[in-house]
Amino acid sequence: MKLAVLNGPNLNLLGTREPEIYGTTTLADIESRLHVVARELGIELAFVQTNHEGALVDAIQGLRGTADGVIINAGAYSHTSLAIRDALSAVAIPYVEVHLSNIFAREPERRHSALASGATAVLCGFGAYGYELALRGIVARLANRG
Ligand code: DQA
Numbered sequence: 001m002k003l004a005v006l007n008g009p010n011l012n013l014l015g016t017r018e019p020e021i022y023g024t025t026t027l028a029d030i031e032s033r034l035h036v037v038a039r040e041l042g043i044e045l046a047f048v049q050t051n052h053e054g055a056l057v058d059a060i061q062g063l064r065g066t067a068d069g070v071i072i073n074a075g076a077y078s079h080t081s082l083a084i085r086d087a088l089s090a091v092a093i094p095y096v097e098v099h100l101s102n103i104f105a106r107e108p109e110r111r112h113s114a115l116a117s118g119a120t121a122v123l124c125g126f127g128a129y130g131y132e133l134a135l136r137g138i139v140a141r142l143a144n145r146g
Pocket residue numbers: 009010011073074075076077078098099100101102103110
């Protein structure tokens with residue numbers, strides 16, 4: 001089983017970016033932890049981080065036929081990007097939307113997600129741990145256990 005973990009704009013700054021909201025764990029820390037979990041689960045992982053909407057669309061299109069599932073934190077594009085939502089629908093790969101913060105407890109403009117209605121699940125508010133929960137959840141679902 002192959003999973004892709006996609007991260008959008010400003011998530012490369014995790015660790016130092018507004019730590020009171022996003023915590024002090026870096027994206028590299030998240031990546032290493034997910035590799036440990038992936039080994040435990042016996043799956044393959046690919047990671048992408050980009051600050052560009054079109055690059056996220058390209059990355060999603062490139063997953064067609066190669067990934068069984070996607071974990072995506074599209075950052076601010078989550079709230080606005082029909083292009084990313086369309087790309088996810090086009091490749092028809094199950095995805096889990098992740099946010100470190102609880103977007104529903106934040107400013108009104110963050111309480112809507114353009115991606116959520118097509119997602120297998122949405123996880124927000126667990127900080128960096130949310131990625132691990134999402135990975136375990138989607139693998140269980142894909143293996144028909146969840
Ligand atoms: C975020 C929430 C978004 O509103 C914000 O723009 C981000 C990070 C999160 O992980 O909590 O960049 O996706």
